[in-house]
Amino acid sequence: MALESTLAGLFPNGTAHYLLGGLLIGLGTVFVYALTAIPVGASTFLESTLSYVSDRQRFAKYRASRDWRVVFSVGIVLGAAAYAFTLGEGPWTTDVQPWRLALGGVLVGAGTRLGKGCTSGHGVCGVGSRSRTSILNVATFLAVAIGTAQLVAAVGVTP
Amino acid sequence: MSADDGGHPLFLPAVFVGGLVFGVGLAVSEMARPEVVLDFLQFEDFGLLLVMGGAATVSGIAFAVAERAGGTAPLTERAYARRLKSFDSNVLVGGVVFGAGWGLSGICPGAAYASLGVGNLPILWAVGGMFAGAYLQGWLRETVGARSGAGAGAEA
Numbered sequence: 001m002a003l004e005s006t007l008a009g010l011f012p013n014g015t016a017h018y019l020l021g022g023l024l025i026g027l028g029t030v031f032v033y034a035l036t037a038i039p040v041g042a043s044t045f046l047e048s049t050l051s052y053v054s055d056r057q058r059f060a061k062y063r064a065s066r067d068w069r070v071v072f073s074v075g076i077v078l079g080a081a082a083y084a085f086t087l088g089e090g091p092w093t094t095d096v097q098p099w100r101l102a103l104g105g106v107l108v109g110a111g112t113r114l115g116k117g118c119t120s121g122h123g124v125c126g127v128g129s130r131s132r133t134s135i136l137n138v139a140t141f142l143a144v145a146i147g148t149a150q151l152v153a154a155v156g157v158t159p
Numbered sequence: 160m161s162a163d164d165g166g167h168p169l170f171l172p173a174v175f176v177g178g179l180v181f182g183v184g185l186a187v188s189e190m191a192r193p194e195v196v197l198d199f200l201q202f203e204d205f206g207l208l209l210v211m212g213g214a215a216t217v218s219g220i221a222f223a224v225a226e227r228a229g230g231t232a233p234l235t236e237r238a239y240a241r242r243l244k245s246f247d248s249n250v251l252v253g254g255v256v257f258g259a260g261w262g263l264s265g266i267c268p269g270a271a272y273a274s275l276g277v278g279n280l281p282i283l284w285a286v287g288g289m290f291a292g293a294y295l296q297g298w299l300r301e302t303v304g305a306r307s308g309a310g311a312g313a314e315a
Contacts, residue, residue, distance in 0.1 A: 024184030028177045028179070028181030029218045031180060037231065039218075046293035047297065074175070076178045078182060080275075101281060107256050114257075123215065130241070131241065148259050
């Protein structure tokens, strides 16, 4: 009874879909890794795709991987679509304001590339590899994100 | 075609199937919803920990098994190894910048692509911002970084 109410407090929307989703994210990563030995991440796609349109040296080093990174990202889009339009609850849109998405996006794009990875590269593959670099990066972005979100909410920005 | 795939005909299909499963996972776990991520960051629902922890556990077991077994991957001839990146100040500075953006928007790269798949068109603001931010850091590192001698060649 006490455990039940604690769980309900921590996970008011249940735990099953989080666990199942996390398992599938892990399995998608492992599927690619088992066949290619590549620990795949989502944010390198940003720079590798820029190499199609920019001659900057910084992006040129991702030319060798840019094609498959497009394929992986298109897979993510279509996988999410396949679920949403069949077993899921159909399309939806976010209420978070465009300026938050755009400005946050700029910081996410810059920060993930500067920091060598994101929630998938560092958070899933790096932590799964028990990499000290990844664990330090994840601890940093988690702490800053929690502080930022709480601050934004505290000054009354919703949604 | 490129250095990474070695020309194996099943390389791109394999990457695509992995991406599909990854995308289904992001949709099922609701990480594609900025609101759910923001709820976690405000301590209203700790589900995100189950998602990231669950995914890291699954990949961690596979990486450990593959590394112990040794050998190379069938489609690339690459050796199985863990994902290890060199540590430098960029790892922390980047983490701070990413954290600020994630906390402001509730969206990260993979989740943003998945969000597009469920028809969440406003997420294009975030995707556009991510490309702009990725370009900005590339430009800054080449111009400012090259001039001060810092940053260049820092990545391993």
